[in-house]
Amino acid sequence: MLAGVLRIRDRALQALLWQRARPPHTHRWSLPGGRLGPGETVERSIRRQLAEKVDVRELTHVEQLSVFSAPERVPGKRVVATAFLGLIPCDADPTLPEDTAWHPVESLPATAFDHEEILLTARERLRAKLSYTNIGFALAPPRFTVAELRDIYSAALGYRVSATNLQRVLSRRGALEATGETVSSGPSGGRPPALFRFTSRDLQITDAFAVLRPPS
């Protein structure tokens, strides 16, 4: 069991990795994870494993990704991994163990086993779900300006998105709502931005993405 844990920081998508101290693949970077314990579901188990690395309360979303089972993915013995996608909001800054650090997914260090492939799968899942769900809630702070949200989406998707369009699409879907508060504008002036929040912190799928609808 492994988890690709992602967050946005410094306008980049980052992954949580720890550096191996022993063979195989000494000094290379690994995804957090561990073995399934008795009486646990895989979801509960991966949350327990991750609790050793980050504060569990920061973990805003966890979902199954895929099973990775190439026979030689771990040299020597057979290891089948159930991989997860985990998300952490960009305002959280959990204290990490010595051997653990965040790395931009765009410039990964030398990774162990097939962990880079798993990370890329995690990134693709995140990108897809940003399109047709409200999963942004798991990356964003509790309250944010539209410009901040645009930067989060841009970093995760890998291209600039329009703040105007982002605002309107998410609002139309009922995923976003204004808090009524505004924050003072920055040193370069400009209109003071309004603060927004996600209406729900549970994953919800846009109904508009279901085509071939039932007759009305």
Add this chain to the structure above:
Amino acid sequence: MLAGVLRIRDRALQALLWQRARPPHTHRWSLPGGRLGPGETVERSIRRQLAEKVDVRELTHVEQLSVFSAPERVPGKRVVATAFLGLIPCDADPTLPEDTAWHPVESLPATAFDHEEILLTARERLRAKLSYTNIGFALAPPRFTVAELRDIYSAALGYRVSATNLQRVLSRRGALEATGETVSSGPSGGRPPALFRFTSRDLQITDAFAVLRPPS
């Protein structure tokens, strides 16, 4: 490892099940599957398992569904299952072993373990992908009329879809193409329908379902 294998027959979505001869859950109906062998990926393994039940060449689509790991999902010993969705075209009629049969998903017999939950997960995955992929190719025969395709989609989705709209949506996406052939009209007359086929037999995702597109 288990697979929910689905097909359309008699305007209904059916699942492949075999009846258990021994405890636990004797006489109840189970999903096909088996244990992972050495040197196999889970995908290759589930195809090998299914080959004992149906002709592998009929299996037009296989994909991972989810890992099911509730501690007591199998009474007594701990069994973690990697579940798959498998699809078979409606024109195929593989000869089945004695203990194996097709059952409508709408009226399942008594099932073993959590296999009903797995089947419902498989059905939901199929329904979702019918919306935004060309996965219909895995259920349909090589060539078909629009009316036949409408019946397939209707049975899988659980509600009547419009033949007109189905034709236009899939054609616009480039998923469907006319063969040029027509078949003679039925006993009640009517214009002879044209035969269509899917342009690709590989899973393709509609790009229109990706919202928040990159700037043009």
Add this chain to the structure above:
DNA sequence: CAGGGTTTTCGTCTTATAATCGAAAACGTG
């Protein structure tokens, strides 16, 4: 404190895609 630069916000227009409607085409049957 007036003016210019900046950022945000919002209305409007355009484009893309799907759903609906109805007419025409092309066949069997009585």
Add this chain to the structure above:
DNA sequence: CACGTTTTCGATTATAAGACGAAAACCCTG
């Protein structure tokens, strides 16, 4: 050969997203 039936296709409407620009609301400088 008129009639019912089914298919096919064009035209219209509906819905959602993208593009654009004007207005709002702030900061800073002279």
